[in-house]
Amino acid sequence: MAQPNAQEDFAKLSADLAALRGDVAKLAETLAAIARAEGEAAADAVSSRVRAGKARAEATAAGLMDEGLAAYEDAKGKAQALGGDVGAAIERNPYGAVLAALGVGFIFGLLSRSR
Template sequence: MADTNAQEDFSKLTADLAVLRADVAKLADTLTTLARSQGEAAADAVSSRVRQGKAKAEATASELMDEGRAAYDEARERAGKIGGDVTAVIERNPLGAVAAALGVGFLIGLLSRGR
């Protein structure tokens, strides 16, 4: 009888272990699926943030490009006006322009001369 009880207990224990193994396998599959879905969700969130950052960077670069182009156009316009003003002054007073050019040349010569 002791052997029969031991065999029955061993059979029950073996069956319980088989059920436990199946439960552990199901738990591992569930955890794997959960981890995979969480990983995909995290990857999607990171990808979304990267796309948003890229869009913001492109918008900022475009704005800076427009501002730079406007500043360049304004500087070019001002330079053209100054050039026209200088030309008008030279045409009105050519001797004064030559004297100013000589004075500037003389100053540059003095400054660039070695001591």
């Protein structure tokens, strides 16, 4: 009687092992599917943040370019106004302008000569 009982137990054990293998395979498939879904969600989140960062950087760069252009135009206008003022001052007092230029040249000459 011991013989048939051992064979039945072995058959049951084999069936249980086969069922366990199937369950482990299903568990592995489920875990792989979860990992894929989480990976895709993480990739989407990263991609979304990269796009948002790119948009912010482009907006900042455009703003800085506009500010730089405005500063350039302002400086250009001031330089033209200063040039016009200097030209008008020279026309009003040409001898004073020549003397001022000679004085500046003399000072630069003194500063640049070697000792």
